[in-house]
Amino acid sequence: MEKIRVKVCMGPAGILAGGAQVLSAFEKELKDKKICVELKSGCSAHKVGCRGLCAKDVLVEVAIGDNKTSYQSIKPEMVQRIVEEHIIGGKPVAEWGEDQNYRNFFKKQVKVLLSDCGEIDPEDINAYIAVHGYEAATKVLTSMTPEETIKIVEDSGIRGRGGAGFPTGYKWKQCRRDPNEPKYIICNADEGDPGAFMDRAVIEGNPHSVIEGMIIGAYAIGSHDGYVYIRAEYPLAVERLEMAITQSRQAGFLGKNILGTGFDFDIKINLGAGAFVCGESTALMRSIEGKRGMPRPTPPRSVNKGLWGKPTVLNNVETFANIPYIIRNGAKWFASYGTEKSKGTKVFALTGKIKNPGLIEVPMGITMKEIIYDIGGGIDSGKKLKAVQTGGPSGGCIPASLMDIKVDFESLAEVGSIVGSGGMIVLDEDDCMVSMAKYFLQFTQDESCGKCVPCRIGTKRLYEILERITKGKGKENDIDLLQELGKDVADASLCGLGQSAPNPIISTIKYFREEYEAHIFHKKCPAKVCRDLVTYSIIEKVCKGCGACIRACPVNAISGEKKKPHKLNQETCIRCGSCFDVCKFKSVGRE
């Protein structure tokens, strides 16, 4: 009998969809049916990290020998049939297997750093080693000079995946050149953008790739101390990372005299305490030092004066995770993906009104259209695409009319957005762009550290102006005021948080000015989202008098006899929309 491997997705969404129960169901079935008794180590069911198509979790892969079958939307009760028909009977359960949508989701993706994520058991170092893990680190430490290592990273053209897109090789080179010692290397895993979960998925799915990237980076710059600054809100990622560091240390990849080369390097984990601004490099370093996480002005740059005032390289999770693959496959191979200035692939967290929300990896330069329609499967509500918000609170909106845009650092910046860390939120006609901007400003003004005036007070005022607009109290010159203040906040703020905070406003005004005008001048919210600008009424001609709305209304604003048209009292109505949602006859109007 051939080897049997069952992989159960236990990424964030996989766990929520019941991944653990599905896994134990498989374990039980395989045990009960005595399949594993015969095969011993040739049979296993194990957890894997995020497999990508979160919309169809729990995702399962059953491999019999080299024959792999993917299943989607698996629930514990479906396991028995898969084991009986597929594993024992040799005939996959076709109706639960991959369909056209599943194949499309993966078709245009190029998995580089995610190639092992979702395939291997993240809690087992041997699983990583089995897929050539730590080969790159071994090669670098035993047969390459730091300069050669940096050269490969530089030639690959990889740019920082944390948002700013600074060339990684150049950063390493600058740090290596600094004569001061000791040097530090930090992995930024303080992923805080709403709607972003790339770093989380990478650490939960393949933590060893990040560790290996850090070992290579440390060797290249001459550092012996590494830190991973990871947010405490990612308990599973922290757990798996801790586990991976321990295993890596036991295997001799971390610690003193790594692989007998005389090179020492170890990694500590620092937990973030919930401040978004600590994702900013200088604030992050201050936080590791035990100080309040507030950014400091640059220069001096971190590569010269970073952690404890010493030369420091700080890279994002995804950047480090790319490094082993670049070393193993070469700079040319990596640079063959992407565009002239944006090389390689990029992981995006695709969320919002999309049919296939999930974790995707695409070559830089792919068009937005391909991501949304080919990979994402289009809009799930069947409504029209309105915009795609990239880069979270630091990014901007790209309107539906610009979907042919290439997704790379330069092209997105040109239209007023950013690649950012990789959050991609899809918006449809039911989304109000003013509300969307307000949401992000509420976030940034709340997360501002309070150090510099433009960010501390400026973002607050921007938020207040947006709030009054959504409440129908917008003033005639509010759009101009938003633009003026937005520009000043962007130009004068101390760190990236404040400098990019106005982006959601500036880009939505640029592409959706008429929505702002409708709110301000006509006191209407075209998407019918802003509660204060929406009125509900009962269309008497259509109303059947079923009473559903009367029961749903939380403030007793609707009255009427059975089978007679109901009435809605505008003065009592709080515009919650409950009546609109419950009415089966579309007799509640919303204006």
Place this chain on the structure above:
Amino acid sequence: MDSNMLKITINGVASEVPNGTTILEAAKLLDIHIPTLCHHPKLSVFGGCRLCIVEVKGGKRPVISCATPVADGMEVKTSTPRIEEIRKTIIELILSDHPNDCMICEKAGDCTLQELAYFYGIRENRFAGERRTYDKKDNNPFIERDMEKCILCGKCVSICDEIQGVGAIDFSYRGFNAKVCPPFEKDLNCEFCGQCVSVCPTGALTGKMWSYKGRQKDVREVDTICPYCGCGCSLTLHVRQNKVIRVSSKENTINEGWLCPKGRFGYSFIDSPERLKTPLIKENGKFREATWDEALDLIASKLKKIRSKHGPDSIGGLSSARCTNEENYIFQKFIRAAIGTNNVDHCARY
């Protein structure tokens, strides 16, 4: 040319400055004024007020002059329409979250924020909105902390940490609600040196005993030396109607403008009814006022009497570390040469 000197042109004026000079310092050398609220030459760079932004030729966005070192060949403009526009916005933003009660503010007339508001002609405010309001009053005896007037320049935090080495206050909360306060928002319980007060650019920190005693324009400044100890710090007394209403110290003094709580706040003895102005001699269990000659004669005669009856070693002298070196020298000389004993000591030995 000295290789350590860098060329810089500010507002069209060329000069050379030593390597490591910031743009702000270079401008100061040329007598070019750049507004700032959070910069202090003796404290670490904070970079929070953003007022000192300048344009550097070839730069993407304005840079803050307090933190940006001069690079060779740099061309800087300290005032352009865009720079002034941003500065005006910053001041407006600060004022939009400020009580703006200059009429009754202790700091009026001596307030950097007020001065900036004046120079930028800010009366209307485009950004009126929510204002921080704090009910709690700090019950410490010396320092009035009106945090609604705080602009979070961080000078008080830095001076407390970097100069005084105390660290009694720091930033807490975040965003709009960020606030400088002692741990857990308790009442200030520190050395009360008042260094924080001396650097506060607004009326957020003032002396409690200063309140409603007079504005800066009404005072006569009298430079003197602190009488408390041998350090000899320079004081500037702020005198109004022949009364000391405040004490400060200037930066170009031996003590660099820093003072301790006694020097800064310990001046109420001046007008105290309990203050000793003449020597007192106790007769029949009661003190009576005497002249210095009379008192010194009395002490001399008593010391002589003791010495002739019990010998010089029956007398000892103890002096104070708070006296100057010269005073201490004279004192030991007197005990040794005039009294004739080596029984002389000094409180700093204990």
